[in-house]
Amino acid sequence: MKPVSSGGVRAALILATLGFLALFLFLPLVVVFTEALAKGIEAYALALVEPDALSAIRLTLTVAAIAVPVNLVFGVVAAWAITKFEFPGKSLLITLIDLPFSVSPVVAGLIYVLVFGAQGWLGPWLTEHDIQIVFAVPGIVLATVFVTFPFVARELIPLMLEQGSADEEAALSLGASGLQTFLRVTLPNVRWGLLYGVLLCNARAMGEFGAVSVVSGHLRGLTNTMPLHVEILYNEYNFVAAFAVASLLAALALLTLVLKSLVEARFHPHERRTGS
């Protein structure tokens, strides 16, 4: 194909793209780290080992440690069901998987308050049995699971559709059981896509603000995740501490990007080589 644009246009487009990225992505990242270190490395470190910060970090890790495995299992099960079987309501299920992407996280959080809150549908029953969900860790976990559940399934469904079921049929025809087929054929076939989905799911689980903010109740040292902790510190004009915690989240984002590129480098050349 003939290049449509001259050299000048090309340079302008590249500059515009780079400028945009610099302004909206690179600059904020720099700001996060410079602000965090504005009063030296000592103030930075202190902000991170302070008990409320430690508690927020611990809670974020706990929530991710529950939400990611849950959605890993759910995503694999849903993708398996959707791509390998025909059943009524299948297209509805596909639509529902996307729901968390199309609904505002705040609304998602509110749903949990309305269902599990003191004034909610299940509120009286829960109070009676002394179970606290909203404004406690279980609510945060539920909201996070809801917001992050499309990631793994979304990554796997197109991949598994494209691969079809010939490999599974081959394994079955060779005498493998259903479980052997899943563990030795299906799972290895989607492993890079799965890892990719888990990475994105984890990044979102740790970074989620809206839904978690609604159900958390912002109890310092108890129900504050890292993103919520950043907001509180910022509102208290404690900029160094706010940016110090934010820098951890930013570092997580960078780490996710690096891992994602590594996975892609493994994933795509492999696909290209075998995709004949």
Add this chain to the structure above:
Amino acid sequence: MIRLEGITKTYGTYAALQGIDLSVRDGEFLALLGPSGSGKTTLLRIIAGLAFPDSGRVLFNGEDVTQLKVAQRKVGFVFQHYALFKHMTIADNVGFGLSVRSRRERPSAAAIRARAHELLELVQLAGLADRYPAQLSGGQRQRVALARALAVEPQMLLLDEPFGALDAKVRKTLRRWLRDLHRQMGLTSIFVTHDQEEALELADRIVVMDKGLIEQVGTAEQVYMEPASAFVSDFVGETNHLPGGFHVRPHDIEIVEGEGQPVRVENVFRKGGNWRIEGRHQALGQVIEFDLDAQRTPPLVGALVQVRPQRLKAFTGNPEDFHEHA
């Protein structure tokens, strides 16, 4: 022996198979031949246990296996696109069927590996045991798929369009090789193809299918020389359609000296050891194709030649119709 009795299969409103009865002899090499949508692949999958009929029975050696799953039927299935496991080496692919057996029946890892090597030798790929499928050519992958299917010592071999994804040259070599392998092992084998040449060359018997029904079962010679229906005559080999339901093969029309049916030559080209001539039949007004030995001088384009059909096959209508024009 494999017996199929009254097999039907419907997908939604589409009738893929509408009553199939068929017997396959032990050691036979059978082709299921038909255009796409004829139901041939569905039939193969039903024999394998990868699909199940709506009605009818599948019998192996007199035993009803209709409800048995693929794993219990002891069949070797070679998939159209081979379905090799990308993340396993060639040796691991071939040994897969043995490695998934229950602990009691499973050979040792060393024994599995030895068996894989043995089979790779059989399919002439001994040196490639530690490669991955992506590093092999199409023809090599096909042979790996075959070795993998044979590793579980199946009682029959089922092949879905075994040469469909290969280029013409490789296809030919592999075809000959597969025929020799079948002679050597004598394993009952059924393959699906839409390529009549492939069926004629390989199969002991050919099952010609169309629209979910069997049109004819016979040897290559029978199917070609005595087609049971207009469809078979048309699908297997080349045929001129003449009015009144007559079919005549291009090599059954001869140019004659003197009295014949006049044909105006429109095109002449070489087709192997023959000249292929396309000409307009003056009485019928339609183009017919016929062959002339390439040793002879071909007629010039525009010339009027006299032809006579040597062998006609009538499928519908009255034989008089043709002679009227003749």
